Amino acid sequence: MQSIEINTTQNVRINYEVAQLGDRILAFIIDFLIILAAFILTSILAAIFSSVGGDMLFFLVAMPIFIFYNLASEIILNGRTIGKRSMSLKVVKTNGKEPKNSDYFLRWVFRMIDIYLSLGSIAIIFIATSKNGQRLGDLISDTTLIRIKPGGHITYNDILRNQEKAQIEVTYQWAKNLSDKEILLIQEVLRRNKKYNNQSHEEILDELVGKVKQKLHLDFQLDVGDKKEFLRTTVRDYIALTR
Known part of the structure; x- marks a missing residue:
């Protein structure tokens, strides 16, 4: 089981379990289903209200959800999406600091290359071969995905x-x-x-x-x-x- 040792801002070294590829894929599927559900619901509403700007409703609601869902979720939920949260995963900096919005932005930008344009093949290769289970976006932003249950961080x-x-x-x-x-x-x-x-x-x-x-x-x-x-x-x- 792959793990990463992070030195926190209090100079306490804590050992975390790096998110396994299977968990990351399941988290992605959950998030994808949420986006798909939003698409379907918005499409239905657009069809119902087609005479009063239904198409505009689709582009103003469904498209931003598809494009910005992961970026907005990680910023608002402190490194987690609904899919990551359900799988007990979280984005962290490898140096122990809290990720900044710019780090989430870099992960989001390279998501297009890691996942969508390559059908996930680039992300899988990097996660499987990098030291801390990092995809390309993680390497650029110096982040990784960890499993926070059951127990790396003690409270x-x-x-x-x-x-x-x-x-x-x-x-x-x-x-x-x-x-x-x-x-x-x-x-x-x-x-x-x-x-x-x-x-x-x-x-x-x-x-x-x-x-x-x-x-x-x-x-x-x-x-x-x-x-x-x-x-x-x-x-x-x-x-x-x-x-």
């Missing part, structure tokens, strides 16, 4: 679903002195340590434990096996004390 809702506050017995009262960003960072490091169980991620975990202890002025030693539990308990107690 407090994800944490709280697994933790009933009433059942938590607080161990570390000082956990409340941490910030939201620090707790999310701890959660992300734990997730990556579990997924990539190697020496590099163990060293990152050790460094994080040291920084938490330093910030909170803690002076006690932890065995290797206790460090993960220390961080998990810190997250759990923070939620109990601040939510």
